[in-house]
Amino acid sequence: MSRFWSPVVQTLTPYIPGEQPQMQRLVKLNTNESPYGPSPKALAAIASQNTADLRLYPDPEGIALKNEIAKLHGLDPKQIFLGNGSDEVLAHVFAGLLKHQDPILFPDITYSFYPVYCKLFGIEYKTIPLGSNFEIEVSTYTSPNGGIIFPNPNAPTGRAIARQEIETLVLKNRDSVIVIDEAYVDYGTESCIPLLRGSNCPENLLVVHTLSKSRALAGLRVGFAAGHPTLIEGLERVKNSFNSYPLGRLAQAGAIAAIQDQAHLEETSQKVIQTRERLNAQLAELGFETLPSAANFIFTRHPHHAGAKLCQLLRERGIIVRHFKSPRIEEFLRITIGTDEQTHELVAALKEILATA
Numbered sequence: 001m002s003r004f005w006s007p008v009v010q011t012l013t014p015y016i017p018g019e020q021p022q023m024q025r026l027v028k029l030n031t032n033e034s035p036y037g038p039s040p041k042a043l044a045a046i047a048s049q050n051t052a053d054l055r056l057y058p059d060p061e062g063i064a065l066k067n068e069i070a071k072l073h074g075l076d077p078k079q080i081f082l083g084n085g086s087d088e089v090l091a092h093v094f095a096g097l098l099k100h101q102d103p104i105l106f107p108d109i110t111y112s113f114y115p116v117y118c119k120l121f122g123i124e125y126k127t128i129p130l131g132s133n134f135e136i137e138v139s140t141y142t143s144p145n146g147g148i149i150f151p152n153p154n155a156p157t158g159r160a161i162a163r164q165e166i167e168t169l170v171l172k173n174r175d176s177v178i179v180i181d182e183a184y185v186d187y188g189t190e191s192c193i194p195l196l197r198g199s200n201c202p203e204n205l206l207v208v209h210t211l212s213k214s215r216a217l218a219g220l221r222v223g224f225a226a227g228h229p230t231l232i233e234g235l236e237r238v239k240n241s242f243n244s245y246p247l248g249r250l251a252q253a254g255a256i257a258a259i260q261d262q263a264h265l266e267e268t269s270q271k272v273i274q275t276r277e278r279l280n281a282q283l284a285e286l287g288f289e290t291l292p293s294a295a296n297f298i299f300t301r302h303p304h305h306a307g308a309k310l311c312q313l314l315r316e317r318g319i320i321v322r323h324f325k326s327p328r329i330e331e332f333l334r335i336t337i338g339t340d341e342q343t344h345e346l347v348a349a350l351k352e353i354l355a356t357a
């Protein structure tokens, strides 16, 4: 505490990201990074920007990248908003589209950054409990609200819902914005972006994507939102009141090349999905109960072993997974899908732990 902190800073409880340990030789399965590198074309594009032109500011609007994203998704570039990672996009969404009289709604178990943004921007919120199998039930999002936000698939559960359900929610909530955070959409979930195409684009649906997960560029910091041009215009107003240049030259060039390399995305996502299904089967043999996942991580618990303890014992064996000390999910571990080799090490360690614990 310091008397120099403004009142809001005194009250903040910041988001705590999964750790990035400096130790070598760890099996790092705690922050949902891709185990495979980014597109080699993205790496080449980034290297090509390593010139004296770095003395120049980047394009503040990121037009070339917007064009590329719009082309890939069948949208107009005016429907795309760019940010320094989707966390920054989300920050502008909270400040610019979700701060109204009524509280916003999100699930009781979801991305833990959402309540942090609410606190920072002074936004009231109400959490809606997930169903008994940890599924989002859109029919329970009925109270008056200043907006609704959730990831699809949800994090940290990995459970996805159908596009049709979100379409219904959008139609029933004409007076507030529905934000779908599709950070993990490439691992087997129906995207809502097709709903945004053409003249039927709803005025109140915003879809947020990141290049950090399936495009393996967490270190580059690029995310975007897609939606109706008037929503995007609102976000641009916030962005241009905060930082005109959120994406540097390297980030813009790398992102363009990554978006163009759809083959790399599909190949690496398929590998992750296959490893995920194999891991699910192996964990089931060990007695784990795993939620059906449409993400590059799984959410799993063992009926006879506490989550915190398992997390600790794995850690002692050099394997880092994520555990949340929150109600309803304390028994679970969130495990990122790594390479087959990492998964093998994980399963071997768990076997050893269960045999001795």
Ligand SMILES: *Cc1c(COP(=O)(O)O)cnc(C)c1O
Pocket: 032, 084, 085, 086, 087, 088, 111, 151, 155, 181, 183, 209, 210, 211, 212, 218, 222, 223
């Ligand atoms: C990882 C993640 C993000 C943030 O991604 P960045 O683009 O790296 O900031 C946003 N939402 C969810 C649900 C995530 O899991």
